[in-house]
Amino acid sequence: MTLTIRNMVCDRCKRVVREELETLGLTVGRVELGEVEVGEFPSTLTLDAVRQTLQANGFDLVDDKKQSLVEHIKILLINEIQHLKNERLASENYSTFLERKLGYEYSYLSGLFSASEGHTLEKYIIALKIEKVKEWLRYDELTLSEIAWRLGYSSVQHLSNQFRQVTGQTPGQFRKATHVVRRNLDSI
Secondary structure (H helix, E strand, O other), rough: OOOOOOOOOOOHHHHHHHHHHHHHOOEEEEEEEEEEOOOOOOOOOOHHHHHHHHHHHEEEEEHHHHHHHHHHHHHHHHHHHHHHOOOOOOOOEEEEEHHHHOOHHHHHHHHHHHHHHHHOOHHHHHHHHHHHHHHHHHHOOOOHHHHHHHOOOOHHHHHHHHHHHHOOOOOOOOHOOOOOOOOOOHHO
């Protein structure tokens, strides 16, 4: 059985979910961002108990097929943008990438995502990219040109303009700031 779990955004999340489910007595197989394969439920364990345990750790069980698809969209984008999995072909934009990976037309995916999340897929992708830019700016190991190239921006100017629109600061101002605000990926 595969469980879809919301707010799994990193390897630490995978570890916590595995440990919590095993503590409940479940046999846990494959654990990926947003999905966990588990064995048969013990007779004493209910889905509500699993949900409560997950919620106590900042996660949630997704049991609606449309919401599960939205979570899958998020995981694909987090893996691609934040974890740099490079599953997207060089010639693909994000809409084509999602269509290929999920088997649905982008217009359907986009509408479903917007209805569920209250903002567009485009804004979500931008928010993920900006959080990655913030991370790299704080490390101060890459130039803005390198960051723009790694995230697929057409130019440094395009990245700078988008960064300023989202954060209210230029990348240079952000890099020099002593107090930095970054968002958790599960809050985007």
